[in-house]
Amino acid sequence: MEQNSHYHVRRMRDGDIDQALEIDLDAFPTQWPHPTANSFHHELRNKLAHYLVIYRQNDTGTDHEGSRTIGVKEIISYIRHFFGHDRFFGPEKTPAPKEYLVGIAGIWMMVDEAHVTTIAVRRSHKLQGLGEWLLTCIIELALQLKAKMITLEVRLSNTVAQALYEKYGFVKAGIRKKYYSDNAEDALIMSADELTSSSFQSRFQQLKAEHRTRWSHCYIQL
Numbered sequence: 001m002e003q004n005s006h007y008h009v010r011r012m013r014d015g016d017i018d019q020a021l022e023i024d025l026d027a028f029p030t031q032w033p034h035p036t037a038n039s040f041h042h043e044l045r046n047k048l049a050h051y052l053v054i055y056r057q058n059d060t061g062t063d064h065e066g067s068r069t070i071g072v073k074e075i076i077s078y079i080r081h082f083f084g085h086d087r088f089f090g091p092e093k094t095p096a097p098k099e100y101l102v103g104i105a106g107i108w109m110m111v112d113e114a115h116v117t118t119i120a121v122r123r124s125h126k127l128q129g130l131g132e133w134l135l136t137c138i139i140e141l142a143l144q145l146k147a148k149m150i151t152l153e154v155r156l157s158n159t160v161a162q163a164l165y166e167k168y169g170f171v172k173a174g175i176r177k178k179y180y181s182d183n184a185e186d187a188l189i190m191s192a193d194e195l196t197s198s199s200f201q202s203r204f205q206q207l208k209a210e211h212r213t214r215w216s217h218c219y220i221q222l
Contacts, residue, residue: 006056006217007055007056007133007218008055008056009053009133009134009137010053010055011050011053012040012044012053012104012106014041014044016104017040017041017044018037019053019100019101020035020040020051020053020101021035021036021037023101023102023104023121023122024104024118026123027122028120030182030183031180031182032181032182033181048108048110049106049108049117050106050107050108050141050145051105051106052104052106052137052138052141053101054101054103054104054105054121054130054133054134055101056099056100056102057098057100058099058100102125102130103119103120103121103125103131104120105118105119105120105135105137105138107141107142107150109142109145109147112146112147113149113150113151114141114142114149114151115150115151115152116150116151119131119135121134128218129214129215129218131164132164132211133211133215133218135164135165136204136208139168139195142195143195143196147195148193149191149193149194149195150170150192150195151189151191152165152170152189152190152191153176153179153189153190154187154188155186155188156185156186156188157185162190165190167207168192168204168207169192169200169203170190171190172189173190173191174189175188175189176189
């Protein structure tokens with residue numbers, strides 16, 4: 001991670017759908033079925049569904065892969081204009097979006113219960129505290145929506161994710177047999193109750209502060 005790469009979290013919009021699909025496929029390559037553009041479009045209009053994205057401003061002069069600088073692109077554009085065709089370079093790439101999404105997260109609200117539908121981060125941005133940040137943002141969103149508890153499913157084999165959820169007060173609540181269609185793996189149901197209790201809030205605020213201290217270079221300095 002670039003030491004000066006500050007990240008932002010906001011609500012998902014229609015313009016984010018293409019990148020959200022990329023993130024889902026990259027984070028869960030074997031999972032099936034994957035969401036589609038239509039399904040995300042529908043979710044963004046579903047009053048029960050709430051989605052967040054984490055992104056950075058794409059102001060480094062690079063495309064998604066960072067393969068070319070602005071200077072090189074300007075030279076290529078000049079040569080294209082001079083020769084009037086794509087003989088040397090092929091079709092011109094679509095410019096990278098101004099906001100480069102690195103993760104998404106979502107919940108469904110059902111009365112006073114929030115159910116986590118996804119937390120996904122690009123593999124190139126794993127182990128940088130972004131998934132944990134999304135989790136804290138999802139919990140805060142659930143609290144804003146008056147949730148008293150939050151639940152999720154996680155693969156039985158994903159012990160790393162389970163440890164993170166346990167850190168934030170989630171406990172094992174059951175098993176969903178053959179929940180994942182790609183390999184028929186069972187899902188562990190985890191939940192955190194009494195989100196508004198003083199004990200949960202105290203621990204949650206402490207964890208958020210610890211995260212901000214450890215990953216301070218991610219945050220905008222106000």
